[in-house]
Amino acid sequence: MSMSCEQVARAIDPYLDGELDETLSADLMAHLHRCPECSESYLPQVKTVDLLQSLPAAEAPVDLVANVLQGLPEPPGAGEPAHIVWGAFGLGVAGALATVAVLWLIGLLSHGLPGTALLEWAALKTVLGVVGALSSGVVKALLYGLALNAGLLLLIGLGYLAWRRRPIPSPAMMAI
């Protein structure tokens, strides 16, 4: 079947996009070689696409692979053996738990001073620290442990000061 100039005008872009079937493509090319007007209008585009598709592949610089590998960042936790990561995490958690225990003891010894509230706060921080350490590498685990313990030590200090400033119970009240 022969294509008309109007049909070629409609089919040229689908042809160049590779969306025309073989029969229609053959009809279109036959028309382009037969019709001087369509040939002038569309053949340069056909040749351009042929040129683009036949271009040889560009060659990347020889040192690209080496440079990429050299520039790769360390993945989180990579390069650290698992036992070191878990060891750091364990130290952080153990330190936090020990601090909580001391805090609780201070609260107990100070007859109900802000020990309970501090204990709740410390427990919350411990949970947050554990969650954080679980989702991170060795450096973050250590940082969590340090931050957690620094915060708890500060609270111990504040608790101790509060305990020192409490009103001294009189012997009569002690007897009650």
Next chain:
Amino acid sequence: MPDPQDARLVAQTLRGDRDAFGVLVTKYRDQVYGYLLRMLGDSEQAGDLAQEAFIRAYTRIETYDTSRPFRPWLFAIAHNACTDCLRRRRHESSLEDETTMEPVADERSSPTTAADLAGLQEGIAAALQKLNEAERTVIVLKHIHGFQYDEISSMVGMPEGTLKSHACRGRRKLAALLQAAGVEA
């Protein structure tokens, strides 16, 4: 369908095997570099950006959906890096820079010898730089790298219809530029 070799190499990379990622870089370096070279028209910048694109791909490898082909995902990263670079270049560009752009080859050439082929490639490279960014992107991805419109659409975030319009305009402009410069197959 993802290439099984790519899927295996990505899985190894995710387990911390940097050499596996090196194999992926070796496999795709020429394609990614070629895309960036044709987009930027500058071999040094293309090399630097290819390196940056591969490093970006490594740092985001966990976001790669292993049920889909790796090549379009990698090209999308290269495309984003290229878009950033062209945006920076537009900000930094001055009239002086624009006048130093290589002109389209003005001598008739036919690719029969290595020198002619080099001239032809230079002519095409120069003509590509005359297209706007969207036209150049779709022409390079579609006609040089052989991607389908649906793949390009997901790479560059443009509807297929818009891409086809850019391709249509880009082909006409490119054909006219090459004809005017006497660059023909």
